[in-house]
Amino acid sequence: MTRTFNALVYGDVDLNIIDGSAVWAQSTVQALSRAGCRTRLVLKSPVRTERLIEPLAGLPGVTVVRPYEKRLVPEQGPRSSLSPVQASQLLARLDGDERCDLLVLRGQRVVRRLVADGAFDERIWAYLTDIPQSAAEMTEAARTDLARIAGSCRHILCQTEELRCFLETWVPEACGKSALCPPAVPVPAFSLPERDRPHDPLRLVYTGKFAPRWNTLPMTRLPTLLGKRNIRAELHTVGDKIHDDRACPDFKAEMIQALRAPGVHHHGGKSREEAMCIAADCDLGLGWRDTFLDASLELSTKILEFGVLGLPVVVNRTPAHETLLGRDYPLYVPGGAVLADAADAVALAVHEPGARRLAAERCREAAQRYTLEAAANRWRAHLDRAFPSSSRLSTSLEKGGSPAVGARQQPLRVGVAGHDLKFLTRLLDHFRALPGLDVRIDAWPALARHDPAASKELADWADVVFVEWCGPAAVWYSRHKRRGSRLVVRLHRFELTGPWPRQVDIDAVDRVVCVSPQYARSTREHTGWPESKITVIPNWVDTAQLDRPKVPGARFRLGMIGIVPSLKRLDLGLDVLEKLRAQDRRWHLSVKSKPPWDYWWIWNKPEERAHYDAVLRRVQTSPLLEGAVVFDAFGPDVPSWLRRIGHVLSTSDLESFHLATAESMASRAVPALLPWAGADEIYDRQWIHDSPEAMADAIADLGPDDWQSAGELARTQVRNSFSLERVAQDWAELLVSG
Known part of the structure; x- marks a missing residue:
């Protein structure tokens, strides 16, 4: 049975006034209702007009909460709005009456208050x-404030991809949480x-707020200016x-006067549907704004x-x-700075019917991606x-004869332990969200440092x-396992050659998990552990976060993520780049990695320092590499970084899985791998090449259409094999059934 979610919605907006923020509140409630949520919209201000609220009446599961009319906040006056403090207190009371699963908030002031x-x-x-x-x-x-907000929120909702990438670049805490x-x-x-054909006279239309940077005052002069043409x-x-x-003290009076000017028909405030009816009977929409707003990372609802x-709509030419x-949309305002530029665009629409029809079709196609049903x-x-x-988990386990999560009398108690849980973050989110699992964490502050009392408490409590990491934590838990419980250990390449596998009491371990068949074989050969105890579950990839459109020019940019230690073979990546640039100087390489000197245990090795010295000198001195290699900062903003990458290179001597390759494929970057041991058991053989020269030839042979098709195929393969949902399912089944 599909679960129904309870949503609370509140915006620091006045629904008596039609503008983008008020329309957001209305459409968010409509979309949540269509998505099957029980939704309570809490109003900030006393109701003076029902224009935006009326369309919500009768929607399935929707309740409009009117604090002033219901005297929910006694201090609120007939013309006053809720303060952030009042809103926070009221939302907490409403949550106490009926707990919400998600609280959708708009406005930094109120979000800041709720977080605090x-x-x-x-x-x-x-x-x-x-x-x-x-x-x-x-x-x-500002960055610190946003980091605090991101750390406490389930999701940061971004209006555009550009805003999401900007936020992730500046606020690492938003990475993985932005949607x-x-x-x-x-x-x-x-x-x-x-x-x-257009009306005579031509009908221009503008709907929304009237503000200086929205060019609403000069718009009113368009009929006169066009008349002169x-x-x-x-x-x-x-x-x-x-x-x-305040910056334009005369604006309001001048705007009111301009709305009464000859050739201007002001219809006043209307409901959204009424405004759309008026606009539908016109010929050309106006979305022309001050050039100050050209750098905005928001998307105009008006368009x-x-x-x-x-x-068709007259708009500024901006990246968004x-x-x-x-880029070839015909009704961009040529310069954007003066009224005459807008008049030029309008004149083009009048004199060239083909341009007007093309513009209308482009606007119609764009809007289809943003309907309420799409939302x-x-x-x-x-x-x-x-x-x-x-x-799905319950069904699969019942078929196998094991007790399903949902069928248990008590939740399955799952303890998770280790010194570095970064590879588990989203899996833990997934486990915590499953109603049949109770998850607790024993986070070791260092590889071999922990609180024995806390670890013992977890061992005595957990069913699993x-x-x-098969390190000191695995050794400790294998020696303190509670009778009747199960112990699962994940082994990475790092631990395989360390001392810990020999110290683990393998008889107490139920399963050892490796990320690839090659490392499962290596584990058996190195440890002598029973084959029946070793299983393979691949790394997970957050395919939804990585699924973002490529920026123009991405096809000619290679990418490498992580170049430390030297076995990652940046030098071979440079071989590929040099061969490509020998034929076409558009090729570049972006490297996202910490520098080797940030890893003291690597930088202390003379052979490692010699390798990177040679590589960096080559970047500086090779004529073919001049200006073609960019080193980007290490950080969690990989999804936004990958928008610029068209091909990802995996030139390592050795890998257990090479997660960076899978993540890049999920972004539609085309992979190119050298045949490190086990690569062909993880990735399709069509991406694996015998040498850097063969990699370069394969990359160069992909024209624009072939590159796009290859990127789509790569993304599909990763979604089918390594998506977070698929891998989390495998993990949940292992934890429940063994």
């Missing part, structure tokens, strides 16, 4: 647009008019939010609303708009990942103990 109060840790899904969106704005104080949540627009319930035009405007801008109506509409599907996917179901 701590009542919703790991349940907050924060939608933030009012945050720094440039390097100049990202002060250390796309773009604007959503309803498909009109009314019939759209035919637009073979023998184009009869009128402007239709919808909205009731006029900014009172999408006009697009779903089949309206080029991604949405294409509901995204929410379903987010919820499936955040709250994995145990139903899972030890990450």
Whole structure:
């Protein structure tokens, strides 16, 4: 049976005024309802108009909570809004009445308050647009504030891929927690008019707030300016939010006056559907803004609303708009700085019907990716990942004759121990979300340092103990295993040649897990342990986080993740790059790694220092490598970094799995591997080449279409074999059934 989730939604927004933030609240509730959630929308302000609330009436599972009308916050006056403190206290009370699974919040002030109060840790899904969106704005104080928020939230919801990548670059704590949540627009319930030719006079339309940087004041002068070019035009405007801008003290009065100007038809505040009806009867939408906003990492809902109506839109040429509409979209404002530039774009739409039709089609196609149904599907996917179901696990175990998680009288008690649990983070999230598992952690502060009393308590409590790394923790737990419990140890390449496997009491270990068949064989050969105790579960890959569109030019950029120690063979990667650049100087290599001197146990070895000295000198002196190798900072922002990478190289002498290859494939980077032992048992043979020269030839042979197809195939292979959901399922079955 599908679980129904309880959602609370609150935004630091006034739903009496139609603007992007208020429309966000409405569409978020609509999308959550379609996704099957029971949703309570809590209003910030007393209701003065039902325009945005009325469409929510009667939606399945939706309740609108009106704090002022219900006297839930006695201090709130008839014209006052909830403060962040009041909102936090009220949301906590509502959660006490009926616990929510997720609290969707918009606005940094209120998110900051909820995080500080701590009542919703790991349940907050924060939608933030009012945050720094440039390097100049990202002060250390701002970064620290966002890090604190990210650390307490379940997810950070980002409107665009660009905003998500920017946030992950500056706030590492957001990596792995960021999720796309773009604007959503309803498909009109009314019939759209035919637009073979524009009206006479031409009908321009703008809907939304009126603000200086939204160019709403100069827009009102377009009918007059176009008239001087023998184009009869009128402007239709919808909205009731006029900014009172301190930087432009005369703006509000001038805007009110301009809305009464000849050729301007102001319709005032309307419901979203009424605004869309008015826009549908026009010829050309206006999304032209001040060039200051060109660097914005947000997506204009206005373009999408006009697009779903089949309206072409006049907009600035920005990277975000080029991604949405294409570089050859015909109605970009040529310069963007002055009113005449906008008039030029309008004139082009009038005089060239083909350009107008192409623009309308591009806008319509773009909008189809942002409908409410598409938003509901995204929410379903987010919820499936955040709250994995145990139903598939139960079914598979029942077939095998083992007691299923869901059928147990008590949850299965799972203890996890180890000194470094970074490879388990998302698996632990998955296990904790399963209703049939109770998970506790014994985190060792160092490889051989722990609290024996805490470890003993975990050993006595757990039905199953899972030890990450076959090191001192595995030795200790193998000697303190409780009768009737089970012990599972995961062995990495690092420990295989260390002293610990010989010290482990293998009779107390139920299963030893290796990440590849090659290392399972090596483990048997090195330790002599029984074959029946050794099994293979591959590394997991967060395919959803890595599934991001490539940036222009990615096809000509090679990538390597991790170049330490020397057996990673950066020198062979340089061989590949030199051969490619001998034919085409567009090829570059990006290396994401810590430098070797950051690993003292590596840098203390003379042969390692000699290797990197030679490699770095080669980068500096080779004519073919000049300016072609970039060393990027090590960090968790791998998904955003991989957007720039078209091919990933695996040139190592030795690997147990090489997770970087799988992660890159999940991003649609085409893999190229040398035949290290066991590579062909993990990755398809078509990606494996005999030499750096053969790798370079295979890479060069891929034209644009072939490269795209190969990237899609690589992504599909990783999703089928190593996705987090698939591997977590294998782990859960092992923990439950042995």
